Each structure stands twice: as structure tokens, then as C-alpha cells.
Amino acid sequence: MDPDVLSSSLSAETLHGSLTDPAIASMNLLNELVETYPLAISMAAGRPYEEFFDIRLIHEYLDAYCEHLRRDRGMDEAAVTRTLFQYGTTKGVITDLVARNLAEDEHIDVAPESVVVTVGCQEAMFLALRTLRADERDVLLAPAPTYVGLTGAALLTDTPVWPVRSTEHGIDPEDLVLQLKRADEQGKRVRACYVTPNFANPTGTSMDLPARHRLLEVAAENGILLLEDNAYGLFGTERLPTLKALDQSASVLYFGSFAKTGMPGARVGYVVADQPVAGGGLLADQLSKLKGMLTVNTSPIAQAVIAGKLLLNDFSLTRANARETAIYQRNLHLTLAALGRRLGGCPGVSWNTPTGGFFITVTVPFAVDDALLEHSARDHGVLFTPMHHFYGGKDGFHQLRLSISLLTPELIEEGVARLAALITARLP
Numbered sequence: 173m174d175p176d177v178l179s180s181s182l183s184a185e186t187l188h189g190s191l192t193d194p195a196i197a198s199m200n201l202l203n204e205l206v207e208t209y210p211l212a213i214s215m216a217a218g219r220p221y222e223e224f225f226d227i228r229l230i231h232e233y234l235d236a237y238c239e240h241l242r243r244d245r246g247m248d249e250a251a252v253t254r255t256l257f258q259y260g261t262t263k264g265v266i267t268d269l270v271a272r273n274l275a276e277d278e279h280i281d282v283a284p285e286s287v288v289v290t291v292g293c294q295e296a297m298f299l300a301l302r303t304l305r306a307d308e309r310d311v312l313l314a315p316a317p318t319y320v321g322l323t324g325a326a327l328l329t330d331t332p333v334w335p336v337r338s339t340e341h342g343i344d345p346e347d348l349v350l351q352l353k354r355a356d357e358q359g360k361r362v363r364a365c366y367v368t369p370n371f372a373n374p375t376g377t378s379m380d381l382p383a384r385h386r387l388l389e390v391a392a393e394n395g396i397l398l399l400e401d402n403a404y405g406l407f408g409t410e411r412l413p414t415l416k417a418l419d420q421s422a423s424v425l426y427f428g429s430f431a432k433t434g435m436p437g438a439r440v441g442y443v444v445a446d447q448p449v450a451g452g453g454l455l456a457d458q459l460s461k462l463k464g465m466l467t468v469n470t471s472p473i474a475q476a477v478i479a480g481k482l483l484l485n486d487f488s489l490t491r492a493n494a495r496e497t498a499i500y501q502r503n504l505h506l507t508l509a510a511l512g513r514r515l516g517g518c519p520g521v522s523w524n525t526p527t528g529g530f531f532i533t534v535t536v537p538f539a540v541d542d543a544l545l546e547h548s549a550r551d552h553g554v555l556f557t558p559m560h561h562f563y564g565g566k567d568g569f570h571q572l573r574l575s576i577s578l579l580t581p582e583l584i585e586e587g588v589a590r591l592a593a594l595i596t597a598r599l600p
Contacts, residue, residue, distance in 0.1 A: 190327035195320050198561040201542060209549040213587040215574045216555040218373060218530050220432050221499050222578065230435075233480025234473075240483050260472040262464045263456065264289025266479040269487070270428070270442050276487040277406070279417050280426070286446035286456045288463060289470045293403065293429035293441035297325040299459045299466070300399060300425055300443060304363040305331045313351055313365040315343040317562030319373045319401065322366050333564075336365065340524060342379040343367050345386040352394050364397040364425070369415055370405035371529025374562045374573040378527070381412055388415060391423040397447070401427045406490055407500045408528020422447045425455070430478045433489040438474040500530065503576040506584045507532060514592035518599060530577040533559065538598045540572045547594075554590035 190196055202216050234256075241247045241255060255265060264270075267284040274280040290296040304310065312326055316335035326333045334355065337347035348365060355362045367387065369379040379387070391398045400415045416426040426444040434440065445455035463469075485492035508525055511534070515521050520537030540558045549555050557575070559568035579587065 188328075190324075193327050194565040195323040195327060195561070198320055201545075201561075202555065202557065205546065205549050205555060209553070209555075212549045212553045212555050213583055213590065214555040214578065215576070215587050215591070216557045217578060218575045219578050220436055221496050223499075224495060229481075230477055232484065233477045236480035236483045237476040240479070256472050256476055258472070260469050260475075262460045262469050263287065264442070264470055264475060265472050266475045266482075267442075269479050269482050272487045273482050273489060274428070274444070277490050278402075278414050280414065280444070282444050282446050286444055286454055288443050288445065288456050288459050289475060290441045290443060290463065291467050291470050292431060292439045293401070293427050294321050294325065295463070295467060296427050296441050296443035297322055297399075297401075298328060299462050300364070300427075300445070301325050301329040301331045302462055303455070303458050304397070305329050309359065309361045310363050311355060311360045313348065313355075313362055313396075315367065315372070317374055317559060317568055318366065319368065320561055322399075322401070323562075323564060334362075338375065338377070340377060341383060342369060342372060342375075342377045343383075343387070345383060345390050348387070348390055349394075352390075352396070362394070362396050364399050365391070366399040366401065367415070368401045368403070370402055370412070371408060371526055371531070373403065373529075374531055374557065374559060375533050376524060376526030376529050376531040378408070378412070378529075384412065384415055384418060388418060388421070388423060392421040396423070398424045399427060400424050403427075403429050403432055404529040406433055406493055407497050407530070409501065410527060416444065430489075433493050434478045434481055438477050440470060440474050440478045500577060501528070502581075503579055503584060504528070504532070506581055507574065507576045507579075507588065510585055510588035514588050515595060518596065520599070521595060530575050532574045532576065533571055534574060535571050536595055536598075537570065537600075539569050541569065544594075548591075552590045552594045554587050554594065556591065 184192055206214060238252050241252045264287065266289060267287040270287050270289065271282050271284045274282060290299065301312065311332045311334050313334050313336050314322060315338040323333060334351055336351050337344045352362055369384055371378055387398065398415055402414055405411065405414065416424045429441040430438060443459060445459055447455040449455055449458060481492060504526065511523055523532055523534045526532060541560065542558060545556065545558055557573040559571035559573055562568060
């Protein structure tokens with residue numbers, strides 16, 4: 173083929189539309205700025221704390237899992253070796269251990285066959301949306317703002333996302349009712365609503381208990397699924413029950429991840445899909461069909477590492493992450509205090525006060541866009557995330573997200589000082 177003809181056939185206009193969507197590009201922006209300005213303090217990346225990483229733990233976790241296979245499953249050495257080296261089952265080789273962890277930490281009682289272990293939580297989102305998006309009538313509801321990974325999965329599955337109003341207490345169940353009515357009037361079918369009840373990314377907000385019960389009522393009354401994402405639920409002073417633990421009508425599809433609580437490099441997540449499907453089986457069985465054609469299975473070695481951590485901590489990641497939780501709480505309090513000292517009383521400047529998680533939302537009286545972010549990195553040496561990325565570029569232009577998870581007390585003090593210099597220079 174003529175190279176010019178090939179180049180023409182590979183123009184952006186001939187490729188999937190998601191590739192030019194701002195939500196897709198936003199995932200790479202911060203990485204590029206980190207490389208360009210390596211000395212800038214990053215209050216942007218929502219990565220777990222790194223000081224407790226230890227290469228020896230990988231070997232300890234693998235050894236613990238292998239011993240579990242010998243002792244508890246009665247495997248001989250050939251079977252143990254095969255479990256780690258071969259492909260393994262599509263749903264995963266540690267579904268029973270994941271179920272035990274959910275029972276221990278979240279009081280969620282599910283059968284192992286309802287669990288699908290995925291390549292990070294991102295794959296779980298993709299599988300769920302691809303399964304639920306049957307035709308052009310189907311739409312997904314999600315709070316505005318929302319996690320860009322969910323937006324990206326929706327783009328890749330051609331699933332329209334309709335926004336639901338979000339308040340300082342998280343998604344608004346009453347606005348959800350209005351959006352369901354609006355969708356029905358337009359001939360659309362709402363399959364699900366994505367929600368992060370605990371310390372949401374990007375806002376840091378959490379739902380109170382009455383709002384959780386009301387959300388479950390709305391879902392049950394309208395026959396929609398709630399896609400519950402609980403990546404940050406362990407890291408708070410108060411741990412309210414998950415939607416899945418409260419669910420009495422099989423309305424909740426539960427996304428879990430070991431990226432923040434297990435080991436981010438393992439890239440292990442999961443989805444609990446215990447809803448029965450007409451004709452037999454569980455929704456998890458349908459998700460596993462798609463997974464078999466997408467990633468075949470999740471790396472058994474990566475699963476073994478996570479399993480070993482669970483086994484060595486009596487299946488409780490709450491206990492396993494006690495040191496990390498203390499660090500995140502410290503960092504949250506220090507960051508809020510530094511914001512108060514540096515920016516308290518500044519006209520038009522405010523921020524929320526989450527009680528857990530990784531994120532704080534700051535509101536300012538001027539536009540926060542990607543150009544300002546680059547200016548901040550270049551001239552002030554501090555990185556943040558413009559909130560408009562979590563609104564699909566349609567709102568949030570006066571807000572920014574700060575992440576506290578990777579920082580030391582010294583970096584917090586200096587980072588907030590640099591951020592304050594940027595903000596005060598733009599105030600009238």
C-alpha cells in the first residue's frame with residue numbers, strides 16, 4: 173500500500189472518537205508535566221504512600237500463598253507451580269480469598285462465584301459498561317464531577333454519561349430521581365448509576381447514612397444498578413457501611429481495587445456481580461465471558477501477591493493498612509491546616525474538609541485550566557489537577573483537586589506555600 177494512502181486511512185477522523193476526547197487526553201497530561209518539571213511538588217497524583225514499599229514483601233506474599241495452596245487446598249508441588257505459571261481460570265484464582273476479605277472488612281457476604289478478579293478496577297468498569305450497553309437507548313448516570321477512569325470506560329464502550337447533581341455530601345438521590353424521569357421522557361433506558369459513597373475521587377466527599385439508604389431505595393424502585401466504587405473507603409476516621417453491605421434488592425454492582433490497599437504494581441481489582449440473570453447464572457458469569465476475550469485472565473502471579481498479603485493479615489486490609497491510614501489522616505489534617513494559614517480569609521477562595529481519603533477540592537475566583545497548571549509547574553513549582561477534567565471539560569473551571577497521599581509534612585508545607593503564591597498573585 174502507498175504510504176500516503178495508509179496515512180490518510182489512519183487519520184484521526186477515521187479512528188475511534190474516544191481518542192480525541194479531552195477525558196482520554198487528561199490521563200496523560202499530568203505524567204507529561206511531571207517529566208517536564210521534575211522538581212515541581214506534585215499535589216496531583218492519587219498514588220498510595222511509598223515509604224513502606226519493600227521488595228522483600230513480594231517474596232513473603234508469594235510464599236504465604238504457595239503455603240496456603242499446599243496446606244488449605246491440598247495441592248502438591250506440581251499443582252502449586254501450575255497455579256502460578258499457567259493462565260488460570262477467567263474469574264480468578266483468589267475469588268474465595270477476596271470474598272473472605274469483603275466479609276472481614278466490609279461485612280459484605282458474597283459467594284466466590286460472584287467475584288471476577290480483573291486487571292485493575294479499570295477493567296472491571298469496562299466489563300460492566302460493555303455488558304450493560306446493549307443498544308443506543310442505554311445511558312449511564314454519574315455524579316458531576318466524576319472519576320475520569322469511569323468516563324474513559326464509558327467512552328470506550330460508547331456509553332453516554334448523563335450527569336447527576338453532586339453536593340458537599342456526594343451524589344444527590346433526589347436529582348437522580350429527576351434524571352431518571354428525564355431519561356424516560358426521552359425514550360432512554362438508564363442501566364446504572366456510578367457512585368463513590370466514600371471519599372470520592374475527585375471531590376473527597378462522602379455520603380451520610382440516610383443518603384445511602386435513599387439511594388438504594390431509588391435504585392430498587394426504578395430497577396437500575398448502582399455501580400459502587402470503594403477505592404478509598406478504608407482511609408477515614410469514620411467507616412460507614414458500603415452500599416453493597418446495605419443492599420437488600422441486588423441493586424449494587426461492587427467495584428473493588430487492591431491498588432491503594434494491596435500493591436498498586438500488581439494491578440489487581442475485582443467486581444462483585446451477584447445479580448441473577450434470567451435464563452440462569454449470575455451477572456458475574458456474563459462479565460467473565462467478556463473478560464475471556466479481553467485479557468483472558470488476570471495474572472495469577474499478581475493475584476498470588478495480593479492473596480499473600482490477605483493471608484498474612486487474617487484477611488483484613490484495614491489492619492494491614494493501619495500505618496498508611498495514619499499517614500493519610502496526618503497529611504489530610506496538615507494540608508487543611510496549611511490552607512487555612514496561607515489562604516484563610518482570601519476573597520473567593522474556599523475548600524472542603526473531607527474526613528478521609530486522598531483528595532481536597534479548592535475553589536478560586538479565576539479560571540483553572542491546563543495553561544494555568546503548566547504555569548504553576550513552571551513558575552511556582554507545584555502541580556495540582558484542574559477539576560474541569562472530571563467534568564468532561566464542561567464545568568469546574570474555578571476548582572482544582574489536591575492529593576495528599578504521597579507527601580511528607582515538609583512537602584505539604586512547601587507545596588501549599590507555592591500554591592498560595594500562585595493563587596494570591598491572581599486575586600484582585
